[in-house]
Amino acid sequence: MSNTSIDTPAAAPALLQRLPQLWRWLEPPLNALQPLLALLGRLYVAQAFFLSGLTKLRDWDITLALFQDEYHVPLLPPQLAAWMGTCGELGLPVLLVLGLGGRIAPLGLGVVNLVAVLSLAEIAPAALQQHISWGIVLAVLAVFGTGRWSLDRLLAPAP
16 A cells, blocks of 8 residues: 555646646636627527517518417417517517626526427427527526626626
């Protein structure tokens, strides 16, 4: 048996000893990317929902028929659900892109996203995966905020 304890730093692999130094080296450039990635996430999700809202406006009669026959939104009459969904898909993405009401917009779109998934009797696996991706981006934006490149930050700068 050896007298060397595995708990001593000398027994740790060299790579593990260098991890804190590597992290200190990587942290500043990764932090510098946060505003850009938050903006890209906002644009990615906002485009999908805004285009969906425009599609609903293009032919309101078809939209109402879909809400009556295909989308089974719980607790709401189809006309009200269609109106609320369309308003949410058109208004919340604008707020999201601008970074105005930074956490309200992703939370609201998260509700729209969840209702869209739950109101369909059947959803294709690829469509479900897309909704999950949007939900993850929206959750990150709701938890961490819309970033430095936002109207919220310009109007009320962090101390």
